[in-house]
Amino acid sequence: MKRSIAPPAAVGGTILLLSGTLTGCGASPAASPLAPSSAIGIDVPRADSDFWKAYARYLEQDIAAQHLNVLPLTHSDGDTTKFTANIRALAAQRPRAVVMAPQDTTATIGLLDELLAKHISTVSVDTAPESGSTYMVVRTDNRSYGTKACEFLGRQLHGRGKVAELQGALESINGYERSQGFSYCMRTEFPGIQVIELPTDWKGDVAATRLRSTLATDPDLNGIYLQAGGVFLQPTLALLREKGLLKPAGQSGHISIVSNDGISQEYDAIRRGDIDATVSQPADLYAKYALSYAQAAAEGRTFQVGPTDHDSTIVLLPGGLEDQLPAPLVTRDNVNDPTLWANQPGT
Known part of the structure; x- marks a missing residue:
């Protein structure tokens, strides 16, 4: 069941109306x-x-x-x-x-x-x-994943160019919310960027096949958004390397890439300049x-809606409550931050 892409403004308004004082978190007995x-x-x-x-x-x-x-x-x-x-x-x-x-x-x-x-x-x-x-x-907040990726790519490309979006499964709430946030941001903030949507069902081989076809039809592609780095990163880098298109950030011809997940392999790719950023889940x-x-x-x-004692916000859903945990954007500037989970020993 494919979801329609609609502006996320109503959701944000609901959160604001429902925000209150948290009970339970940090206030309950041991x-x-x-x-x-x-x-x-x-x-x-x-x-x-x-x-x-x-x-x-x-x-x-x-x-x-x-x-x-x-x-x-x-x-x-x-x-x-x-x-x-x-x-x-x-x-x-x-x-x-x-x-x-x-x-x-x-x-x-x-x-x-x-x-x-x-x-x-x-x-x-x-x-x-x-x-x-x-x-x-x-x-x-998975819409914010798409929004952060859009804003970063939009600035990197100075509002012009073509971006391939390797989407997850659109019947998945994460897939369609990330797509929703990315699409809405691109339409409203960067109309000069053409987005080529490539559904993948969260499968790396499908992502590589569709990206290969896109590179053949759109050789001027200058941006890629990976909705799941854990699945899409290696196939994407392998394909770009094969095509001679894997050029480090700052070099002419570099394809700007933003990912989602925040795994250590993405951090290594940022340090090498293969990709530019990821959103740490x-x-x-x-x-x-x-x-x-x-x-x-x-x-x-x-528990009740409102801010928690662990830098998140509890919001109301139709079926209950949701604790929306923070997900920072990771770039070359903060990729070595020791507080990021993928930089912890043993990960």
Whole structure:
């Protein structure tokens, strides 16, 4: 189901109207150890990108550090059928909360209602389910990813040229929101830039094939937006290298590239001058706060819209609340910042 690209202004207005004082975060008593009947179920969405591999490592670290009682982790490998089966298998063990990251956000239709009927709270990471109620969604403002990429590329290209946009799956909330933010910004702020949209379904081989075709028909391409560096970075750089088009930033003929994810490979590419920037998606904070909210759900704690004590904002969704975590733009100027998760030891 392809989404229409519309201005995001209404969403921002809703956030402003709903902003209030946060309760629960930082104000609740210290968490007590979970009883065996209050275990947390966790489904890891995929392992085919460096970002999700990092997320899984942070989960394991935080589970141990917080001494959480969790059921054996399940892995859905990006497969919708497997995801549904895994969540139902976890639910059968009666955890108090389940942490999930549905890659197809329509896959939760009916599923969340099943969990709610069993008094199981859900925390959704990175994506907001299309239907049903969640205790908390832990993600970033994905429209801002597209907007930040647009603004950076627009300035780099001085408002003129052609940009290929390697989109994710447009039935995915992240894919269409990133596309929405990018498209709206380009239309309104940089009308002199032509955007060539290339849907990829989050597949690196599809991205490489479509970019190859675009380079053949549009040899004057001077910008690329990668909606997922963990999947698209290596195929894109390999193709440009093959075509003799991988020229470092600052050199004549350089194709300006902005990515999304914030993995260490992107940082290395920025340092080499292969790409110009990325938006850092916080794999470490996704794991930390997904588990924190799951534990809070097991303890019956509640939250309200507004700013949190961890530099984010909780907003209201039709199905519950969403904690929008910060996602900084990383360029040559700040790529060595030791606070960025991909610069942490062991990542």
